[in-house]
Amino acid sequence: METALEIRELHKKFGDKIVHQGVSFKLLKGEILGLFGGSGSGKSVILRSIIGLEKPDAGEIIFEGRDISILGERDMIAVRTKIAYVFQNGALFDSLTVEENLAYPLEEHTSLSDSEILEKINDMLDLIDMPGSNKLLPAELSGGMQKRAGLARAIILEPQVILFDEPTAGLDPVNTKRLVDNVKKLKKKGNTGIFVTHDIPSAFDICDRIAILFEGRIYVIDTVENIKNSSDDFVQAFITGALEHAN
Ligand SMILES: Nc1ncnc2c1ncn2[C@@H]1O[C@H](COP(=O)(O)OP(=O)(O)OP(=O)(O)O)[C@@H](O)[C@H]1O
Ligand SMILES: [Mg+2]
Incomplete structure (x- = not known):
């Protein structure tokens, strides 16, 4: 499968606080990738880095064959249309x-x-x-x-790529379903996306693969099926909600 976007070894600190210490993953064309992680684990910072609202301390974000993490504001305006x-x-x-x-x-x-x-x-x-x-x-x-x-x-x-930051947060079940159905329609139309959420059932419904961010790195990235059936204790604890506040 073709790659739409590749994150390579992102590092990011705010002051003394280390947020990312080697985040790497590929987003494949046509997939919706769920991104899970405890509150404060750095999910939004990944999305913000992709569109240039944060600058990584190190690492690359490859889109259309070039590292967009080093582009200036003017070039980023063009990237943000895609x-x-x-x-x-x-x-x-x-x-x-x-x-x-x-x-x-x-x-x-x-x-x-x-x-x-x-x-x-x-x-x-x-x-x-x-x-x-x-x-x-x-x-x-x-x-x-x-x-x-x-x-x-x-x-x-x-x-080409849509970054969703907790799109169902604060919605009642009816509106959550509407939003989920909207995202599914986009997926059918061929859109690619990253779906950051704490809403694990919606993510399992929409996404092709799931990545879990933990301690500044991608702990696991796999198909929804394999994540659900994972024998890893941490993954099971995470998806059942037991680790909602871990980061
Ligand atoms: N501009 C900033 N300046 C300083 N610290 C920041 C900044 N942006 C994010 N942080 C810190 O980086 C960490 C990661 O933040 P981020 O917003 O990415 O978490 P998150 O995984 O999206 O959490 P949540 O699930 O609560 O939205 C947090 O500790 C946050 O306080
Ligand atoms: Mg966030």
């Missing part, structure tokens, strides 16, 4: 309607006409089960709708 980061709270612009929020990346990065932009927005609103919500403001949306609208905005430029 690798999307879905913020936990949706991160919508409060004073803009849903339609204006979704139009923003298209106006910034494409030369589509107004009618083409509207068509794309409406397709995207269908995908996230929010048809007709064009004129609503973020404050008029439920938490689940805000998250899905944030997802829609993050992916409207049709990125």
